[in-house]
Amino acid sequence: MLILEGIRKVYGEGGDNPVEALKDINLEVKKGEIFGVVGYSGAGKSSLIRCVNLLEKPTSGKVKVNGTDLTKLSPKKLRAERKKIGMIFQQFNLLHSKTAFGNVAMPLIIEGYAKEDIDKKVRKLLSFVGLEDKADHYPEQLSGGQKQRIGIARALATDPHVLLCDEATSALDPDTTNAVLELLKQVRDELGITILLITHEMNVIRDICDRVAVLDGGVIVEQDSTINLFTEPKTAIARSFVRTVLNDALPEATLKKVLEKGESNSVYRILYKGESANDPLLSDVAKKFKIDINVIYGTITEIQGQPFGNIIVELNGDPQEINNVVDYIKGRQVTIKEVKSDAV
Amino acid sequence: MQFDWSWFWPELFGALNDTMYMIIVAFLISILIGIPLGIILVITRENGILENKAVFNILNIVVNVLRSIPFIILIVAIIPVTRLIVGTSIGTTAAIVPLVFYTAPYIGRLVENSLLEVDPGTIELAEAMGATPWQIIWKFLLPEALGSLILSLTIAIIGLIGATAMAGAVGGGGIGDLAISYGYNQFQTEVMVITVIILVIMVQFIQSLGNYLSKKIRRS
Numbered sequence: 383m384l385i386l387e388g389i390r391k392v393y394g395e396g397g398d399n400p401v402e403a404l405k406d407i408n409l410e411v412k413k414g415e416i417f418g419v420v421g422y423s424g425a426g427k428s429s430l431i432r433c434v435n436l437l438e439k440p441t442s443g444k445v446k447v448n449g450t451d452l453t454k455l456s457p458k459k460l461r462a463e464r465k466k467i468g469m470i471f472q473q474f475n476l477l478h479s480k481t482a483f484g485n486v487a488m489p490l491i492i493e494g495y496a497k498e499d500i501d502k503k504v505r506k507l508l509s510f511v512g513l514e515d516k517a518d519h520y521p522e523q524l525s526g527g528q529k530q531r532i533g534i535a536r537a538l539a540t541d542p543h544v545l546l547c548d549e550a551t552s553a554l555d556p557d558t559t560n561a562v563l564e565l566l567k568q569v570r571d572e573l574g575i576t577i578l579l580i581t582h583e584m585n586v587i588r589d590i591c592d593r594v595a596v597l598d599g600g601v602i603v604e605q606d607s608t609i610n611l612f613t614e615p616k617t618a619i620a621r622s623f624v625r626t627v628l629n630d631a632l633p634e635a636t637l638k639k640v641l642e643k644g645e646s647n648s649v650y651r652i653l654y655k656g657e658s659a660n661d662p663l664l665s666d667v668a669k670k671f672k673i674d675i676n677v678i679y680g681t682i683t684e685i686q687g688q689p690f691g692n693i694i695v696e697l698n699g700d701p702q703e704i705n706n707v708v709d710y711i712k713g714r715q716v717t718i719k720e721v722k723s724d725a726v
Numbered sequence: 727m728q729f730d731w732s733w734f735w736p737e738l739f740g741a742l743n744d745t746m747y748m749i750i751v752a753f754l755i756s757i758l759i760g761i762p763l764g765i766i767l768v769i770t771r772e773n774g775i776l777e778n779k780a781v782f783n784i785l786n787i788v789v790n791v792l793r794s795i796p797f798i799i800l801i802v803a804i805i806p807v808t809r810l811i812v813g814t815s816i817g818t819t820a821a822i823v824p825l826v827f828y829t830a831p832y833i834g835r836l837v838e839n840s841l842l843e844v845d846p847g848t849i850e851l852a853e854a855m856g857a858t859p860w861q862i863i864w865k866f867l868l869p870e871a872l873g874s875l876i877l878s879l880t881i882a883i884i885g886l887i888g889a890t891a892m893a894g895a896v897g898g899g900g901i902g903d904l905a906i907s908y909g910y911n912q913f914q915t916e917v918m919v920i921t922v923i924i925l926v927i928m929v930q931f932i933q934s935l936g937n938y939l940s941k942k943i944r945r946s
Contacts, residue, residue, distance in 0.1 A: 473847055479872060493849055520945060
Protein backbone atom coordinates (compact mmCIF):
# COMPACT_ATOMS: atom_id res chain seq x y z
CA MET A 383 0.00 0.00 0.00
CA LEU A 384 2.61 2.47 1.13
CA ILE A 385 6.26 1.67 0.68
CA LEU A 386 9.28 3.78 1.51
CA GLU A 387 12.40 2.43 -0.10
CA GLY A 388 15.88 3.66 0.78
CA ILE A 389 14.68 7.15 1.67
CA ARG A 390 17.41 9.65 2.43
CA LYS A 391 16.78 13.29 3.20
CA VAL A 392 19.62 15.73 3.47
CA TYR A 393 19.01 19.40 4.20
CA GLY A 394 21.45 21.94 2.85
CA GLU A 395 23.24 19.42 0.67
CA GLY A 396 26.32 20.92 -0.94
CA GLY A 397 26.34 23.64 1.72
CA ASP A 398 28.67 24.00 4.66
CA ASN A 399 26.52 22.15 7.13
CA PRO A 400 24.48 19.46 5.44
CA VAL A 401 22.12 17.74 7.87
CA GLU A 402 21.14 14.18 7.15
CA ALA A 403 17.66 13.94 8.63
CA LEU A 404 16.80 10.51 7.22
CA LYS A 405 19.28 7.78 6.43
CA ASP A 406 18.08 4.86 4.37
CA ILE A 407 14.50 4.48 5.60
CA ASN A 408 12.72 1.31 4.52
CA LEU A 409 9.14 0.89 5.57
CA GLU A 410 6.04 -0.85 4.36
CA VAL A 411 2.56 -0.03 5.58
CA LYS A 412 -0.04 -2.61 4.62
CA LYS A 413 -3.53 -1.84 3.45
CA GLY A 414 -5.93 -1.10 6.30
CA GLU A 415 -3.15 -0.94 8.84
CA ILE A 416 -2.50 1.74 11.42
CA PHE A 417 1.26 2.13 11.46
CA GLY A 418 3.01 4.33 13.98
CA VAL A 419 6.44 5.90 13.86
CA VAL A 420 7.66 6.95 17.25
CA GLY A 421 10.74 9.01 18.04
CA TYR A 422 12.04 11.90 20.08
CA SER A 423 12.10 15.44 18.67
CA GLY A 424 14.73 15.72 16.01
CA ALA A 425 14.64 12.01 15.20
CA GLY A 426 13.36 12.79 11.71
CA LYS A 427 9.67 11.91 12.17
CA SER A 428 8.45 15.13 10.59
CA SER A 429 10.72 14.72 7.59
CA LEU A 430 9.67 11.11 7.23
CA ILE A 431 5.94 11.77 7.08
CA ARG A 432 6.48 14.72 4.73
CA CYS A 433 8.48 12.53 2.39
CA VAL A 434 5.40 10.36 1.90
CA ASN A 435 3.39 13.04 0.11
CA LEU A 436 6.55 14.80 -1.04
CA LEU A 437 5.99 17.97 0.95
CA GLU A 438 9.67 17.26 1.46
CA LYS A 439 11.38 15.84 -1.57
CA PRO A 440 13.56 12.90 -0.56
CA THR A 441 17.20 13.31 -1.56
CA SER A 442 17.10 9.75 -2.79
CA GLY A 443 14.86 6.72 -2.57
CA LYS A 444 11.39 5.74 -3.69
CA VAL A 445 7.96 6.49 -2.26
CA LYS A 446 5.37 4.08 -3.56
CA VAL A 447 1.72 4.63 -2.78
CA ASN A 448 -0.60 2.05 -4.28
CA GLY A 449 2.16 1.00 -6.66
CA THR A 450 2.92 4.50 -8.00
CA ASP A 451 6.38 5.91 -7.35
CA LEU A 452 5.58 9.50 -6.40
CA THR A 453 9.16 10.70 -6.81
CA LYS A 454 8.94 10.06 -10.54
CA LEU A 455 5.77 12.07 -11.18
CA SER A 456 5.34 15.42 -12.92
CA PRO A 457 4.03 18.22 -10.66
CA LYS A 458 0.58 17.81 -12.18
CA LYS A 459 0.38 14.07 -11.60
CA LEU A 460 1.83 14.49 -8.13
CA ARG A 461 -0.99 16.88 -7.29
CA ALA A 462 -3.50 14.30 -8.47
CA GLU A 463 -1.88 11.63 -6.28
CA ARG A 464 -1.77 13.94 -3.29
CA LYS A 465 -5.55 14.18 -3.42
CA LYS A 466 -5.63 10.49 -2.56
CA ILE A 467 -3.43 11.04 0.47
CA GLY A 468 -5.13 12.87 3.32
CA MET A 469 -3.09 14.65 5.97
CA ILE A 470 -3.81 16.03 9.41
CA PHE A 471 -1.47 18.23 11.42
CA GLN A 472 -0.39 18.88 14.98
CA GLN A 473 -1.51 22.52 14.76
CA PHE A 474 -4.60 21.52 12.74
CA ASN A 475 -3.83 24.08 10.01
CA LEU A 476 -7.42 25.18 9.70
CA LEU A 477 -8.07 28.23 7.55
CA HIS A 478 -9.06 31.05 9.89
CA SER A 479 -10.93 32.83 7.16
CA LYS A 480 -13.30 29.89 6.64
CA THR A 481 -15.97 28.24 8.75
CA ALA A 482 -15.80 24.56 9.69
CA PHE A 483 -17.92 23.88 6.63
CA GLY A 484 -15.64 26.00 4.44
CA ASN A 485 -12.57 24.20 5.71
CA VAL A 486 -13.97 20.76 5.00
CA ALA A 487 -15.19 21.95 1.60
CA MET A 488 -11.74 23.21 0.58
CA PRO A 489 -10.37 20.03 -1.05
CA LEU A 490 -13.64 19.68 -2.97
CA ILE A 491 -13.57 23.27 -4.16
CA ILE A 492 -10.05 22.70 -5.42
CA GLU A 493 -11.25 19.61 -7.22
CA GLY A 494 -13.95 21.69 -8.90
CA TYR A 495 -16.98 19.86 -7.48
CA ALA A 496 -20.45 21.27 -8.06
CA LYS A 497 -21.94 23.24 -5.19
CA GLU A 498 -24.71 20.74 -4.35
CA ASP A 499 -22.21 17.86 -4.29
CA ILE A 500 -19.92 19.80 -2.00
CA ASP A 501 -22.81 20.59 0.31
CA LYS A 502 -23.92 16.96 0.53
CA LYS A 503 -20.44 15.60 1.01
CA VAL A 504 -19.39 18.14 3.64
CA ARG A 505 -22.57 17.53 5.69
CA LYS A 506 -21.85 13.83 5.58
CA LEU A 507 -18.24 14.30 6.69
CA LEU A 508 -19.22 16.67 9.48
CA SER A 509 -21.69 14.15 10.79
CA PHE A 510 -19.05 11.40 10.55
CA VAL A 511 -16.81 13.38 12.88
CA GLY A 512 -19.78 14.36 15.04
CA LEU A 513 -19.71 18.09 14.39
CA GLU A 514 -22.69 18.70 12.11
CA ASP A 515 -23.91 21.38 14.51
CA LYS A 516 -20.63 23.31 14.22
CA ALA A 517 -20.74 23.83 10.44
CA ASP A 518 -20.97 27.60 10.69
CA HIS A 519 -18.42 28.03 13.45
CA TYR A 520 -15.06 29.59 12.74
CA PRO A 521 -11.90 27.80 13.95
CA GLU A 522 -11.39 30.16 16.90
CA GLN A 523 -14.83 29.15 18.19
CA LEU A 524 -13.83 25.49 18.31
CA SER A 525 -11.89 23.56 20.93
CA GLY A 526 -8.65 21.78 20.07
CA GLY A 527 -10.38 18.42 19.74
CA GLN A 528 -13.08 19.89 17.53
CA LYS A 529 -10.45 21.54 15.35
CA GLN A 530 -8.71 18.22 14.83
CA ARG A 531 -12.04 16.58 13.99
CA ILE A 532 -12.58 19.22 11.34
CA GLY A 533 -9.04 18.53 10.14
CA ILE A 534 -9.89 14.84 9.88
CA ALA A 535 -13.16 15.53 8.05
CA ARG A 536 -11.26 17.75 5.63
CA ALA A 537 -8.57 15.13 5.06
CA LEU A 538 -11.28 12.58 4.22
CA ALA A 539 -13.11 14.82 1.76
CA THR A 540 -11.41 13.44 -1.34
CA ASP A 541 -11.84 9.79 -0.25
CA PRO A 542 -8.13 9.12 0.24
CA HIS A 543 -6.56 5.63 0.49
CA VAL A 544 -4.07 6.83 3.04
CA LEU A 545 -4.24 9.23 5.96
CA LEU A 546 -1.03 10.80 7.25
CA CYS A 547 -1.16 12.02 10.84
CA ASP A 548 1.56 14.45 11.83
CA GLU A 549 1.57 14.46 15.65
CA ALA A 550 -2.21 14.73 15.41
CA THR A 551 -2.84 14.55 19.15
CA SER A 552 0.27 16.23 20.54
CA ALA A 553 -1.50 19.54 21.07
CA LEU A 554 -4.48 17.93 22.81
CA ASP A 555 -5.22 17.04 26.42
CA PRO A 556 -5.46 13.35 27.38
CA ASP A 557 -9.26 13.06 27.19
CA THR A 558 -9.44 14.76 23.84
CA THR A 559 -6.52 12.67 22.62
CA ASN A 560 -8.47 9.51 23.39
CA ALA A 561 -11.53 10.77 21.55
CA VAL A 562 -9.49 11.71 18.49
CA LEU A 563 -7.71 8.35 18.56
CA GLU A 564 -11.10 6.61 18.67
CA LEU A 565 -12.11 8.61 15.64
CA LEU A 566 -8.95 7.59 13.78
CA LYS A 567 -9.70 3.97 14.58
CA GLN A 568 -13.17 4.51 13.19
CA VAL A 569 -11.63 5.98 10.03
CA ARG A 570 -9.69 2.76 9.54
CA ASP A 571 -12.43 0.34 10.62
CA GLU A 572 -15.35 1.92 8.81
CA LEU A 573 -13.69 3.50 5.79
CA GLY A 574 -10.81 1.07 5.40
CA ILE A 575 -8.27 3.88 5.19
CA THR A 576 -4.63 3.03 5.83
CA ILE A 577 -3.08 5.28 8.45
CA LEU A 578 0.54 6.29 8.94
CA LEU A 579 1.10 8.39 12.01
CA ILE A 580 4.09 9.91 13.70
CA THR A 581 4.12 10.70 17.38
CA HIS A 582 6.30 10.97 20.44
CA GLU A 583 3.49 9.72 22.65
CA MET A 584 3.70 6.01 23.31
CA ASN A 585 0.07 5.87 24.48
CA VAL A 586 -0.98 6.72 20.92
CA ILE A 587 0.98 3.72 19.69
CA ARG A 588 -0.42 1.51 22.44
CA ASP A 589 -4.01 2.53 21.79
CA ILE A 590 -4.35 2.38 18.04
CA CYS A 591 -1.27 1.16 16.16
CA ASP A 592 -0.99 -2.33 14.73
CA ARG A 593 2.68 -1.98 14.03
CA VAL A 594 5.31 0.46 15.08
CA ALA A 595 8.73 1.65 14.01
CA VAL A 596 11.13 3.42 16.36
CA LEU A 597 13.02 6.21 14.67
CA ASP A 598 16.27 7.51 16.11
CA GLY A 599 18.79 9.78 14.43
CA GLY A 600 17.12 9.32 11.05
CA VAL A 601 17.29 5.52 11.24
CA ILE A 602 14.59 2.98 12.03
CA VAL A 603 16.22 1.14 14.90
CA GLU A 604 13.38 -1.24 15.64
CA GLN A 605 10.21 -2.30 13.90
CA ASP A 606 7.63 -4.76 15.17
CA SER A 607 4.00 -5.39 15.97
CA THR A 608 2.85 -3.14 18.78
CA ILE A 609 2.35 -5.99 21.21
CA ASN A 610 5.82 -7.37 20.51
CA LEU A 611 7.48 -4.03 20.83
CA PHE A 612 5.79 -3.42 24.15
CA THR A 613 6.49 -6.86 25.52
CA GLU A 614 9.97 -7.37 24.14
CA PRO A 615 11.63 -4.10 23.20
CA LYS A 616 15.07 -4.90 21.82
CA THR A 617 16.77 -1.52 21.81
CA ALA A 618 17.37 0.80 24.73
CA ILE A 619 15.44 3.58 23.05
CA ALA A 620 12.41 1.36 22.42
CA ARG A 621 12.56 0.27 26.04
CA SER A 622 12.61 3.86 27.26
CA PHE A 623 9.61 4.66 25.07
CA VAL A 624 7.74 1.63 26.38
CA ARG A 625 8.49 2.72 29.92
CA THR A 626 6.73 6.03 29.35
CA VAL A 627 3.40 4.20 29.41
CA LEU A 628 4.25 0.83 30.87
CA ASN A 629 6.43 1.13 33.87
CA ASP A 630 8.21 -2.21 34.14
CA ALA A 631 11.15 -0.89 36.10
CA LEU A 632 11.39 -2.21 39.62
CA PRO A 633 10.62 0.30 42.36
CA GLU A 634 13.82 1.39 44.03
CA ALA A 635 13.25 -0.28 47.39
CA THR A 636 12.41 -3.59 45.75
CA LEU A 637 15.40 -3.30 43.46
CA LYS A 638 17.63 -2.75 46.47
CA LYS A 639 16.28 -5.84 48.14
CA VAL A 640 16.89 -7.89 45.00
CA LEU A 641 20.42 -6.62 44.67
CA GLU A 642 21.22 -7.39 48.27
CA LYS A 643 20.69 -11.03 47.53
CA GLY A 644 23.45 -10.91 44.95
CA GLU A 645 23.71 -13.11 41.92
CA SER A 646 22.18 -16.08 43.70
CA ASN A 647 18.81 -14.40 44.04
CA SER A 648 15.77 -16.26 42.89
CA VAL A 649 13.80 -13.30 41.60
CA TYR A 650 12.18 -13.72 38.24
CA ARG A 651 10.26 -11.55 35.82
CA ILE A 652 7.30 -13.28 34.21
CA LEU A 653 5.81 -11.78 31.05
CA TYR A 654 2.39 -12.97 29.94
CA LYS A 655 0.71 -11.80 26.83
CA GLY A 656 -2.42 -12.49 24.90
CA GLU A 657 -4.20 -15.77 25.67
CA SER A 658 -1.71 -16.94 28.25
CA ALA A 659 -2.63 -14.01 30.48
CA ASN A 660 -5.97 -15.67 31.12
CA ASP A 661 -4.52 -18.90 32.54
CA PRO A 662 -4.12 -19.30 36.29
CA LEU A 663 -0.37 -19.87 35.95
CA LEU A 664 0.88 -18.99 39.42
CA SER A 665 -1.84 -20.99 41.08
CA ASP A 666 -0.95 -24.02 38.94
CA VAL A 667 2.71 -23.66 39.88
CA ALA A 668 1.93 -23.43 43.56
CA LYS A 669 -0.13 -26.61 43.40
CA LYS A 670 2.29 -28.61 41.28
CA PHE A 671 5.62 -27.71 42.88
CA LYS A 672 6.85 -27.55 46.41
CA ILE A 673 7.88 -23.95 46.45
CA ASP A 674 6.61 -20.65 47.80
CA ILE A 675 5.81 -17.85 45.43
CA ASN A 676 6.05 -14.29 46.58
CA VAL A 677 4.76 -11.64 44.17
CA ILE A 678 7.01 -8.61 44.61
CA TYR A 679 5.67 -6.32 41.97
CA GLY A 680 3.39 -6.43 38.97
CA THR A 681 1.43 -4.59 36.34
CA ILE A 682 -1.18 -5.73 33.88
CA THR A 683 -2.06 -3.53 30.94
CA GLU A 684 -3.94 -3.86 27.73
CA ILE A 685 -2.11 -3.29 24.47
CA GLN A 686 -4.17 -3.29 21.29
CA GLY A 687 -6.94 -5.07 23.19
CA GLN A 688 -4.61 -7.82 24.41
CA PRO A 689 -3.80 -8.16 28.08
CA PHE A 690 -0.13 -7.98 28.96
CA GLY A 691 1.12 -8.94 32.40
CA ASN A 692 4.50 -8.13 33.81
CA ILE A 693 5.04 -9.70 37.20
CA ILE A 694 8.09 -10.00 39.39
CA VAL A 695 8.12 -12.97 41.73
CA GLU A 696 10.47 -14.43 44.26
CA LEU A 697 10.65 -18.20 44.25
CA ASN A 698 11.63 -19.81 47.53
CA GLY A 699 12.53 -23.45 47.76
CA ASP A 700 14.91 -26.13 46.63
CA PRO A 701 17.13 -24.85 43.75
CA GLN A 702 16.35 -27.96 41.69
CA GLU A 703 12.65 -27.42 42.21
CA ILE A 704 13.02 -23.80 41.17
CA ASN A 705 14.68 -24.91 37.95
CA ASN A 706 11.75 -27.24 37.32
CA VAL A 707 9.34 -24.37 37.85
CA VAL A 708 11.22 -22.21 35.36
CA ASP A 709 11.13 -24.99 32.77
CA TYR A 710 7.45 -25.57 33.44
CA ILE A 711 6.62 -21.91 32.95
CA LYS A 712 8.67 -21.73 29.76
CA GLY A 713 6.68 -24.70 28.49
CA ARG A 714 3.49 -22.70 28.94
CA GLN A 715 4.53 -20.15 26.29
CA VAL A 716 5.21 -17.53 28.92
CA THR A 717 8.45 -15.58 29.10
CA ILE A 718 10.35 -15.93 32.36
CA LYS A 719 13.74 -14.51 33.07
CA GLU A 720 15.90 -14.05 36.09
CA VAL A 721 16.12 -10.50 37.36
CA LYS A 722 19.79 -9.60 37.27
CA SER A 723 21.50 -6.68 38.87
CA ASP A 724 20.52 -4.41 35.99
CA ALA A 725 16.92 -5.36 36.80
CA VAL A 726 15.82 -5.51 33.19
CA MET B 727 -6.38 91.63 7.99
CA GLN B 728 -9.76 90.05 7.37
CA PHE B 729 -9.46 86.77 5.43
CA ASP B 730 -11.45 86.74 2.23
CA TRP B 731 -13.30 83.43 2.14
CA SER B 732 -15.24 84.07 -1.08
CA TRP B 733 -12.44 82.90 -3.39
CA PHE B 734 -11.26 80.19 -1.03
CA TRP B 735 -14.07 77.64 -1.09
CA PRO B 736 -14.25 77.10 -4.87
CA GLU B 737 -10.46 76.95 -4.92
CA LEU B 738 -10.49 74.40 -2.11
CA PHE B 739 -13.07 72.20 -3.79
CA GLY B 740 -11.13 72.28 -7.04
CA ALA B 741 -7.99 71.32 -5.16
CA LEU B 742 -9.76 68.55 -3.29
CA ASN B 743 -11.07 67.27 -6.57
CA ASP B 744 -7.54 67.15 -7.98
CA THR B 745 -6.26 65.44 -4.86
CA MET B 746 -8.96 62.79 -4.93
CA TYR B 747 -8.30 62.20 -8.61
CA MET B 748 -4.57 61.72 -7.98
CA ILE B 749 -5.12 59.48 -4.97
CA ILE B 750 -7.73 57.26 -6.56
CA VAL B 751 -6.05 56.80 -9.93
CA ALA B 752 -2.54 56.42 -8.47
CA PHE B 753 -3.82 54.03 -5.82
CA LEU B 754 -5.69 51.83 -8.28
CA ILE B 755 -2.72 51.57 -10.61
CA SER B 756 -0.37 51.01 -7.66
CA ILE B 757 -2.56 48.17 -6.39
CA LEU B 758 -2.60 46.57 -9.81
CA ILE B 759 1.19 46.63 -9.84
CA GLY B 760 1.93 46.32 -6.11
CA ILE B 761 -0.23 43.33 -5.19
CA PRO B 762 1.13 41.04 -7.93
CA LEU B 763 4.60 42.36 -7.08
CA GLY B 764 4.16 41.39 -3.42
CA ILE B 765 2.80 37.99 -4.39
CA ILE B 766 5.72 37.34 -6.73
CA LEU B 767 8.18 38.38 -4.01
CA VAL B 768 6.62 35.80 -1.70
CA ILE B 769 6.30 32.86 -4.06
CA THR B 770 9.70 33.22 -5.73
CA ARG B 771 11.71 33.60 -2.55
CA GLU B 772 13.75 30.73 -1.12
CA ASN B 773 11.44 27.85 -0.25
CA GLY B 774 8.52 29.68 -1.87
CA ILE B 775 5.98 27.71 -3.86
CA LEU B 776 7.55 28.83 -7.15
CA GLU B 777 11.09 29.50 -5.98
CA ASN B 778 13.06 31.49 -8.55
CA LYS B 779 16.21 33.21 -7.36
CA ALA B 780 16.70 35.38 -10.45
CA VAL B 781 13.18 36.83 -10.44
CA PHE B 782 13.23 37.36 -6.70
CA ASN B 783 16.61 39.07 -6.64
CA ILE B 784 15.82 41.40 -9.52
CA LEU B 785 12.45 42.47 -8.11
CA ASN B 786 13.88 42.76 -4.64
CA ILE B 787 16.58 45.15 -5.85
CA VAL B 788 14.20 47.20 -7.99
CA VAL B 789 11.85 47.63 -5.04
CA ASN B 790 14.69 48.58 -2.74
CA VAL B 791 16.09 51.14 -5.16
CA LEU B 792 12.72 52.81 -5.76
CA ARG B 793 11.91 52.74 -2.05
CA SER B 794 15.18 54.40 -1.12
CA ILE B 795 14.75 57.45 -3.36
CA PRO B 796 13.08 60.37 -1.54
CA PHE B 797 9.81 61.18 -3.26
CA ILE B 798 10.73 64.74 -4.10
CA ILE B 799 13.80 63.50 -5.96
CA LEU B 800 11.86 60.66 -7.57
CA ILE B 801 9.46 63.17 -9.12
CA VAL B 802 12.33 64.97 -10.83
CA ALA B 803 14.33 61.87 -11.63
CA ILE B 804 11.59 60.18 -13.62
CA ILE B 805 10.48 63.25 -15.59
CA PRO B 806 11.57 61.64 -18.88
CA VAL B 807 9.44 58.60 -18.11
CA THR B 808 6.52 60.80 -17.14
CA ARG B 809 6.80 62.68 -20.42
CA LEU B 810 6.91 59.43 -22.30
CA ILE B 811 3.74 58.15 -20.66
CA VAL B 812 1.50 61.21 -20.35
CA GLY B 813 3.21 63.60 -22.78
CA THR B 814 3.91 66.25 -20.15
CA SER B 815 5.64 66.47 -16.80
CA ILE B 816 3.39 69.12 -15.27
CA GLY B 817 -0.16 68.82 -14.00
CA THR B 818 -2.35 66.50 -12.08
CA THR B 819 -2.23 63.58 -14.51
CA ALA B 820 1.53 63.86 -14.84
CA ALA B 821 1.84 63.69 -11.05
CA ILE B 822 0.22 60.25 -11.10
CA VAL B 823 3.32 58.71 -12.70
CA PRO B 824 5.77 59.46 -9.87
CA LEU B 825 3.01 58.68 -7.36
CA VAL B 826 2.70 55.21 -8.82
CA PHE B 827 6.48 54.75 -8.90
CA TYR B 828 6.48 55.70 -5.25
CA THR B 829 3.44 53.75 -4.06
CA ALA B 830 3.55 50.51 -6.08
CA PRO B 831 6.87 49.25 -4.63
CA TYR B 832 5.66 50.31 -1.20
CA ILE B 833 2.48 48.28 -1.62
CA GLY B 834 4.61 45.42 -2.98
CA ARG B 835 6.61 45.35 0.25
CA LEU B 836 3.56 45.67 2.46
CA VAL B 837 1.74 42.89 0.61
CA GLU B 838 4.86 40.76 0.83
CA ASN B 839 4.95 41.26 4.60
CA SER B 840 1.26 40.49 5.00
CA LEU B 841 1.55 37.29 2.99
CA LEU B 842 4.64 36.21 4.89
CA GLU B 843 2.62 36.44 8.09
CA VAL B 844 0.36 33.64 6.86
CA ASP B 845 1.12 30.47 8.79
CA PRO B 846 3.49 28.28 6.72
CA GLY B 847 1.21 25.42 7.79
CA THR B 848 -1.47 26.87 5.54
CA ILE B 849 0.74 26.50 2.48
CA GLU B 850 1.79 23.05 3.55
CA LEU B 851 -1.87 22.14 3.90
CA ALA B 852 -2.68 23.51 0.46
CA GLU B 853 0.18 21.57 -1.11
CA ALA B 854 -0.84 18.39 0.68
CA MET B 855 -4.34 18.86 -0.75
CA GLY B 856 -2.90 18.97 -4.25
CA ALA B 857 -3.68 22.66 -4.86
CA THR B 858 -2.01 24.32 -7.85
CA PRO B 859 0.23 27.35 -7.21
CA TRP B 860 -2.55 29.54 -8.58
CA GLN B 861 -5.08 27.99 -6.17
CA ILE B 862 -2.63 28.34 -3.30
CA ILE B 863 -2.40 32.08 -3.98
CA TRP B 864 -6.11 32.74 -4.55
CA LYS B 865 -7.78 30.25 -2.26
CA PHE B 866 -5.33 30.08 0.62
CA LEU B 867 -2.75 32.87 0.81
CA LEU B 868 -4.85 35.90 -0.08
CA PRO B 869 -8.00 34.98 1.91
CA GLU B 870 -5.92 34.11 4.97
CA ALA B 871 -3.97 37.37 4.72
CA LEU B 872 -6.97 39.57 3.88
CA GLY B 873 -7.30 41.27 7.28
CA SER B 874 -3.62 42.11 7.30
CA LEU B 875 -3.68 43.14 3.62
CA ILE B 876 -6.40 45.68 4.31
CA LEU B 877 -4.33 47.25 7.07
CA SER B 878 -1.32 47.29 4.75
CA LEU B 879 -3.28 49.02 2.02
CA THR B 880 -4.55 51.51 4.59
CA ILE B 881 -0.97 52.38 5.44
CA ALA B 882 -0.15 52.64 1.75
CA ILE B 883 -3.03 54.97 0.95
CA ILE B 884 -2.10 57.22 3.86
CA GLY B 885 1.46 57.35 2.56
CA LEU B 886 0.03 58.17 -0.82
CA ILE B 887 -2.00 61.08 0.59
CA GLY B 888 1.21 62.57 1.98
CA ALA B 889 2.97 62.08 -1.33
CA THR B 890 0.06 63.62 -3.21
CA ALA B 891 0.37 66.78 -1.16
CA MET B 892 4.05 66.84 -2.00
CA ALA B 893 3.41 66.27 -5.69
CA GLY B 894 1.14 69.29 -5.55
CA ALA B 895 4.08 71.40 -4.58
CA VAL B 896 5.83 70.68 -7.84
CA GLY B 897 2.95 71.49 -10.12
CA GLY B 898 0.59 68.60 -9.55
CA GLY B 899 -2.21 70.70 -8.15
CA GLY B 900 -4.43 69.56 -5.31
CA ILE B 901 -4.57 70.64 -1.71
CA GLY B 902 -0.84 70.35 -1.25
CA ASP B 903 -0.41 72.93 -3.97
CA LEU B 904 -3.05 75.08 -2.31
CA ALA B 905 -1.27 74.93 1.01
CA ILE B 906 2.11 75.84 -0.48
CA SER B 907 1.03 78.57 -2.87
CA TYR B 908 -1.39 80.38 -0.57
CA GLY B 909 -0.68 79.18 2.90
CA TYR B 910 3.10 79.20 2.72
CA ASN B 911 4.16 81.53 -0.07
CA GLN B 912 1.48 84.15 0.65
CA PHE B 913 1.48 83.80 4.41
CA GLN B 914 -2.21 82.94 4.56
CA THR B 915 -2.12 80.87 7.68
CA GLU B 916 -5.85 80.14 7.50
CA VAL B 917 -5.37 78.25 4.25
CA MET B 918 -2.55 76.25 5.74
CA VAL B 919 -4.58 75.38 8.83
CA ILE B 920 -7.63 74.31 6.88
CA THR B 921 -5.59 72.16 4.49
CA VAL B 922 -3.86 70.48 7.38
CA ILE B 923 -7.20 69.86 9.09
CA ILE B 924 -8.60 68.35 5.91
CA LEU B 925 -5.57 66.07 5.59
CA VAL B 926 -5.88 64.99 9.21
CA ILE B 927 -9.57 64.19 8.76
CA MET B 928 -8.85 62.24 5.58
CA VAL B 929 -6.16 60.17 7.27
CA GLN B 930 -8.32 59.58 10.34
CA PHE B 931 -11.23 58.48 8.22
CA ILE B 932 -9.20 56.10 6.09
CA GLN B 933 -7.40 54.60 9.06
CA SER B 934 -10.66 54.04 10.93
CA LEU B 935 -12.25 52.50 7.85
CA GLY B 936 -9.24 50.22 7.38
CA ASN B 937 -9.27 49.18 11.04
CA TYR B 938 -12.99 48.51 10.89
CA LEU B 939 -12.82 46.39 7.73
CA SER B 940 -9.78 44.48 8.92
CA LYS B 941 -11.39 43.79 12.27
CA LYS B 942 -14.58 42.66 10.63
CA ILE B 943 -12.67 40.22 8.44
CA ARG B 944 -10.59 38.88 11.30
CA ARG B 945 -13.71 38.69 13.47
CA SER B 946 -11.74 39.74 16.51
